[in-house]
Amino acid sequence: METILKVFIYRDGARPIFHQPHLRGIYASEGWFMRLMEANRQFVTRDPEKAHLFYLPYSARQLEMALYVPDSHDMKPLSIFLRDYVNMIAAKYPFWNRTHGSDHFLVACHDWGPYTVTEHEELCKNTIKALCNADQSEGIFVGGKDVSLPETTIRTPRKPLRNVGGNRVSQRPILAFFAGNMHGRVRPTLLKYWSDRDVDMKVYGPLPIRVSRKMSYVQHMKSSKYCICPMGHEVNSPRIVEAIYYECVPVIIADNFVLPFSEVLDWSAFSVVVAEKDIPKLKEILLAIPMRRYLKMQINVKMVQKHFLWNPRPVRYDLFHMILHSIWFSRLNQIQIPSS
Incomplete structure (x- = not known):
């Protein structure tokens, strides 16, 4: 992975839903991954023709904060927004349509992460979804394709490793x-x-x-x-x-x-x-x-x-690398080796 993998990050999408990582609280995993992915030089390529994976850089937490009407119990506006974004990406670039989204991935830690994809069939069925809410019983998270994202509580974003360690x-x-x-x-x-x-x-x-x-x-x-x-x-x-x-x-x-x-x-x-x-x-x-x-x-x-561990700068085998490896591993498993 370290020598081969290249990821293209779509620049499309306005803040705060896109490109604005939420780094504090129980949903911080999606924000930390976004922050470290967008700052990465090893794995990120600006040339989409060289990319093995395509990252949809939205935050489910920011999506909820921007679009959910409190007490409405209606998540449909969130999934419609994401559906429209994916349709725009598919119309603007050739990459989604080449694989019907199966080399694209999203990272969502908010509990509602699975439900933000339900209005777009290819996004729901083909895209690799890294989700904290990795529940196999609901029919959205697919074991073996989707990725279980660890949920991490970050109380102090400037010191994400504060208090790590324990008693003998x-x-x-x-x-x-x-x-x-x-x-x-x-x-x-x-x-x-x-x-x-x-x-x-x-x-x-x-x-x-x-x-x-x-x-x-x-x-x-x-x-x-x-x-x-x-x-x-x-x-x-x-x-x-x-x-x-x-x-x-x-x-x-x-x-x-x-x-x-x-x-x-x-x-x-x-x-x-x-x-x-x-x-x-x-x-x-x-x-x-x-x-x-x-x-x-x-x-x-x-x-x-x-x-x-979330390190302010990624270190080999840390949480950033583990998540990226799981996504890469999932994609490799999906690619069918042609029979000779």
Whole structure:
């Protein structure tokens, strides 16, 4: 990839929806990728005839902020806008029509990312979609073609790696920890079975002030062996990457979620995936993991951490490179080798 891949970025499209990366918050992955891609000299070409991939540089977060009418529950204006943009690209340049969009890609972390493509059939079916909301059950995200985009919470864009690191295992007295808002189908079930039920299982809704005064959210993650990462409204959760940042073994509870970089990373080596129906048995499942295996998983969390970091300037094997590799890998898999 490093010696071959060339990407053409369409200059078309007005800010803020295009070319204006949103670098803060839980949807920052799409903005960081855009920022680093547009500044890149290694992979970007200005000659579209030399390009292997074509990037549609829009932000689903900015699209939502610009076009969504609050409380309307109507995402159609967003998908119509994107449909019209793609039709303009297809009419202005020859590149879309050569492959019907299958060598084009988009990167969208907002929960609504999948739903912004539904008004354009080729965009929905052919284009490589790098989505945080990588839910195989809805029929929009296609496993093996589309790319699961890690969701990263960036609180300080000038210091994206702030607080990365964690306590040694001997300083992790908490078996499992979760705190967060109660939305979606999984979290209320988690709270029902584990809130105030067990001293080893620190499970809360939003972290109570009486608790956070003594130990912050980040300190809880750094002091826990396992960090519970249940889905919210959608299958993705920024807690998965947070857990990796704080060297806590992620416990992922989200049926139908396609884990990022599965083509190169063995998630079973550094995380635990628990079926939604098994939430009542959560402690039993974690205690059944031998200490030797837990220690190996925790070491592996530290080893894979470099693959989930946003560096202000990209470094080999970091998150920018991993996402781009997944997109490139997907495109290579789509290209049919002609039979001799």
